Amino acid sequence: MQLLEAKLQKIDRHNYRSYSSLRGEYHFVDFDFFIDITQSDPYAPASRVRARRKWSLTDLEWLKDQSADYQRAARDFIARYFNELAQQINEIQIDRPGQTVLDRTAVVFDDDAIELRFRINLPSDGRTIIAKKTANLFVHTMPKVIRRATIARELPIDELKRHCEAIEDQVSLRKQLADKGLMAFIADGSILPRLAGNSDLPLPEALPFTSPDNLAVELQAPHRGTIRGMGVPTGITMIVGGGFHGKSTLLNAIESSVYDHIPGDGREYIVTDENAAKIRAEDGRCVHNVDLSPYISNLPMGKDTNMFSTQNASGSTSQASWLQESIEAGAKALLIDEDTSATNFMIRDERMQALIAKDDEPITPLVDRISLLRDQLGISILLVMGGSGDYLDVADTVIQMHNYEAIDVTEKAKQVVESHPTRRQLEGSSAIEQPRTRKLNCAGLKAMLEDGKFRIQVKDKSSLRFGREFIDLQALEQVADSSQLHAIGWLWFQLAQQKGWEKAPSKTFSRMLCNDEWFRSMPNYGDIAKPRVLEVMAVLNRMRCAEFK
Template identity: 40%
Template structure:
C-alpha cells in the first residue's frame, strides 16, 4: 500500500519511525541495541497509518560528520527497493522500485554509450559513442548514470565515498585555474536531470558544500538522528556567486546488440560455460564479467537467476540484432508467471535450483559489462 501511495505522490521514499537501519556484522538483520529511526517533525508524513520521514522527488542531500549514519541511511534506502520480512528492522523503509545505487567503477567495460552530458570530449575517442575496456572513475560513473536512465531509473542513490571526486564537483577556484575541462560535474546536471527527465537524486555528501545550493531538501545526520537543515543550509548559500547555466543536454539513449559474440559457448568449444564466482565475477562463454560494482544485486540466488536468464536469451535467440529491453522484459514476465526456475538448467554444477527474480535493471547492468559484445546505437528512424 505504501508503494502504491509513493507512485501517485510527489515522494520517492519513506522511512517509518521505529525502523532499525544499522545492520549486524553478517548483514542478516538489525543491529542489536541500535537507535530506532525518528523523523524530523517538519518533514514527517503519515502513510497507511504509519508515520515517518518522507523524501520528496527532486534533489535530496544527506550530510553529517563521520560515522553519523549517512551511508547507513543510503544503504537502507537502496535495500528498500525490495520488500523485507517482519523483524528485519527495515520492513517499512520503502523506496521507488526503479532506484539504482550509482558509483564510480574504475576498470569496467563500456560499449558505445553517449556520455556527453558529463564528458564533453575525450582525447583520441568519441564521447558520443564512448567505448573502453578499462574505464576511469569519471567515465564509468557517467556511463552508469546514462545506462540507469536508459533502463527507466527514476531515483539515483549516490554516496560521495564511492564516487569520482572530479565527476561530482569542481569548485570556483579550480574552475578559474583549469581553462579546458572536459568534465561537466554532476552538480551542474543534477537539477536538469530532475527537471528535464524526472530523475531524482539522493546524495550522501560530507566533504563539499557544492551540492547545498542545488538541493531541494538537506538532511543532517547527527549521531544517527536526522535533522532537517534545509533552511539553515540555504542561508549559507545566499551570497554564493550565481553559476552560469550550461546548455541543456540529450539524455535518451537506446542500443541493440549484434549476436556475433553473444553466446554461452566459448569460441571453438561445443560445451557451454556458465559460472558465478564468490569473488564477484560471472562467466558466460568467453565472458568474464566484473560485477563487484553492482550494489543492487541482493543475493547469490538473484545473481544465479541473472546468469541463467542471460544464457537462455543467448541460446534461444535467432535474430542477428537483439533489442535487449524487449527480450529481457518478456523473459522476466515469463519467469514471474511460470516460476523463476524456468530458466534453470541442471547441466551446470555449483548452482542451486532456488532462484530469486531480478529486475531488468540488474540484468542489463550485467550485459552492459560484457567486453566481447557489439552494441549499436539506434538511429532516430529506428525508434519508429
C-alpha cells in the same frame, strides 16, 4: 520408493559415476521425487532434486487463494523452514534466503502441488558408492524434512502469516510512493545499522529511526494500518552531516529497500522506488558505446564520447557511463554516495575553474547537470554529501544526520546559500536528453556460450561466469543474492537463441520478467531468484565481450 532402493542396491560399491543411473522420477507414499542431475564426483556441486507434494496432503490449500505477493512470501517462509530442518543434515541443502524476500524457485506453487527444489550431496567412501547410507538418506531422513516443511500442523502458521502480511504491507507502501510524491519512505522505529560490514543482520543496540516532523508522512498498510515515517521527496535530496553520524547508513537502508525484508530485520517498513539505481565510480570496468557527451566531451586525441567504448574506464568515465546506462535501463531515481564517487565527476570548484580553463577540461561535473536530470528527464537523485556545499544550490530537500538522528535542515541550507553565494561558474546549461537505446548482438552471446561449453556459474554475488568470461560485479551493491545472478545468466541464454541484434534489450528483459511464471522457461533449478531489469542490464554492461551498438 522401492524402485529407488532397488537401483541403489544394484550400484552398491560401484564407482561414484554410477549414481547417474538414479536420474528419473520416483513415487513415495505421499510425494513424488525427481532426481534431475547427479554429481559426477564427490567434490562436484551437489545433485539437483525435486519433491512434489499434492495440496490435498498439506492442509495449505488456502495459500492458493492469496495474492501473488502473499504466495511469494509463503514460498520464502517454507524455504527458510526447510533450511532450518535440514541444518543438521550435511547432505541436504536448499537455497537459503537472506534478509530479503525475493521471488525464488526453491519452493514453487503449482495448481496441484507444492514443489521443493534442493540439492543432495550423495554419500560415498572416497569415490565408491555406499548404497545403505544413501538409501537411509533417501528413504528415511529426506522424507521427514519434506513432510514437515509441507504440512500445516508442522509449520508455525501464525509466524508464516505474519511473514506474509509484512511482505504485503511493504508492497502496498511501495505502491503509494508515487502518489505521495516520494522516492522512499523510512518508518519510525526502523533499525538502519547492520551488525557488521560482512553481516546484513540488524545491530541489536542501534537507535530506532525517528522522522523529523517537517518530513513526516503517514502511509496505510493493509495489515499494520497507519504507519508514520520520513518521506524522501522526489527531486534532488541531499543527506549531509559529519563523519560517522549515519549518512551512508541511511543511504544503504534506502538502496536495499527496493526489495522487501523479513520481519525483525529492522527495515521491513522501509520502501524505495523499485526503479532506483545506486551508481558509483568503478575504475577499470568496460564500457560499450555509451553516449557520455552530456558529461564528458573533447577528450584528448579526438576520442568520440557520443559512442564511448573502453576496456579500462577511469573513475569519471565509469560513473558517467553507469548513470547513462541506468537511465537507459529504466531507472527513475539515482542514489549516489560521495565516498564512492569520482571527485572530478561530482564537482569542479571555483579555484580549479580559475586554474584550468573550461576548454581544457573535458568533464562537465554532475553539479551542473543534476537539475536538468530532474527537470527534463524526471529523474530523482539522492546524494550523500559531506564535502561539497555547491550542491546546496540545486537541492530541493536537505536532511542532516546527527548521531543517527535525521533532521530537516532544508531552510537552514537555503539561508546558507543566500549568505554564502557560490562563485563558481555554471559549466553545463545545454538541454539533456534520454540516453539512446543501444542494440545488443544476440549472436555474440551464443558464441560465448558455445566457446565456454554453455557454462553459467555463480559462486557468490561478486562474479558471474558466462561461457568463458568471468564478469566482475563487486561494485553492484544492489544485487541482493547470488541466485539473482543465476537467473540473469539464464535470461541471457534465452536471448542468445535469437538471431541478429536485439533492438531494445532492457524492454525485452522486462517482458521476460513481467509475470509470475517468469522462471518456467529456465531449468528446474532451486537456486534462481528474480532480478530487476536494472541489474540484468548492469551485469550485461560489464561483460567485456558483449557487443552493443
